[in-house]
Amino acid sequence: LRLGDLSQSERSVLELLALGEPLGPAELTRLADTVAVDALEDKGLITSGTDGRRIEIRLAHPVYGDVVRAGISARRERTISLSLADVLEAVGARRQGDPLKVATWRLVGGGGSAGLLVSGAIAARARHDYSLTERLARAAIEVGAGFEARFMAAETAHLQGRSDQAEQELAALAAQATSDAERARVALLRFDNAFLKGSAGSSIIDDTLALITDPFWRDELANRRLFVTTIVSGPRETMEVATTWIQRPDSALRVVVVHALIQIGRLDEAIEELTSPPDTRAVP
16 A cells, blocks of 8 residues: 555545544545545445445455554544544434444544443443543543443443552442442442452442342342352351342352252252242243
């Protein structure tokens, strides 16, 4: 790829695709010279195809993107990202993946609502891109986002090994939580964070159980505490914790309970746990 042999318009198209591919004809028509787009396709540097009913235009080879991106300055990248975000929002970012693309461009180019940045962070977290998740979440916080953005920022700090920072942010968030779901989610993450640091986090669960009434979240908290109890304590303590459940454990934790019952010799109870109720039948 010899960029010096291309016109400025052609280089601009390549820059747009290097940072934003795939793009559709509607986006490129707003952003670039269509004559240059046709010329690049004739030269074999870009290619077009269909995804369902949508036409998508891409660079013909991934290496082309590496070469073009290497020559884009930070100022130019900001300008292009801002243009891409503006145009994609204008034509309607309804396709799967577009919220993340637009949010990422906003992160570089500026602008973007708290809602968009939070949506982008959620999409990045689903892809396990925790670095990008954190950047988007913290950008969302800067423009006024609330609990969800702050939770993701602390969560990604935890997932990336910054446990002290995560605990500091989660402790502050716990004081700001306003619902049972928010209190429980914070407590579960604080518990996991403390456990991975080698600290006892049972008091976090117990304190939160004293504050909330929602049966679903009470069971989530109790189940998490039981799971860790099986790792760090013996079967008798496991069963003591199990008796505090509000409803019933999930199937994975039921196995833990059965194992504990067998270890302490309560075989009749173990068999009862393993026996299906009389009005049920096995799934074929």
